[in-house]
Amino acid sequence: MLTVSSIGHVAIRVKDVERTLDFYINRLGFAEMLRLERDGQLWLIYLRITDDQYLEVFPDGEGERAAEREAVGFNHMCLAVPDIEQTVRELDAAGVEMIRPKVLGADGNWQTWIEDPDGHRIELMQMMPDAMQPAAIARLRAG
Template structure:
């Protein structure tokens, strides 16, 4: 019935900055755009893997940064082969990690950053005994 997660969506304050971050800094691919009926830009799709996207909506306005215990989105996670290499590459590109590479309680290696709008992104490398390998 359910085959996977098709996309995660965010409204962004500065699309140019967000596309640069996701495509140039993280190395993902800008896949396609959906326009409103009047022809104005509406959504930009960034490809993560086959049939998996990050959906970025134009026109966001800054309101606040949610607290860790606030109901609603908390973070999204990208699966990687090597967390240490990812962390080194992110630092090389001038990004500050919010969490340095470490083994998490879920039996995996992880590190964290924020995107230009403050959304938390986890990079996860499952250990061989991690429940994430199921």
């Protein structure tokens, strides 16, 4: 059995790096950590989500938008937030439009949804103590 401690990073390819950095840094508050080059060209940019979780941004994406949610492949990234009400206020203040309003999800967690400039879907979720995930973890641990 493979031992995994967390998801280290999610990688996205984007059309316009500067537009993407404006969104993730200036609107969501992520910090640029480092840039890597290959053959003298920008290859990728690391943005900090937490000290051990990152978003890798690759430039020069083809097409105008990320694949629709029904397409095979990456569907969305979920960012855990401590307070969904505060998150909604911060998104509003930053001018970030919610593509789905705040709702109590089928799993018992509060969530809202946004998109980045390339159409990558981002779920913002407040994990609730009585949601399905904590109950499932308790069952797994009980074994």
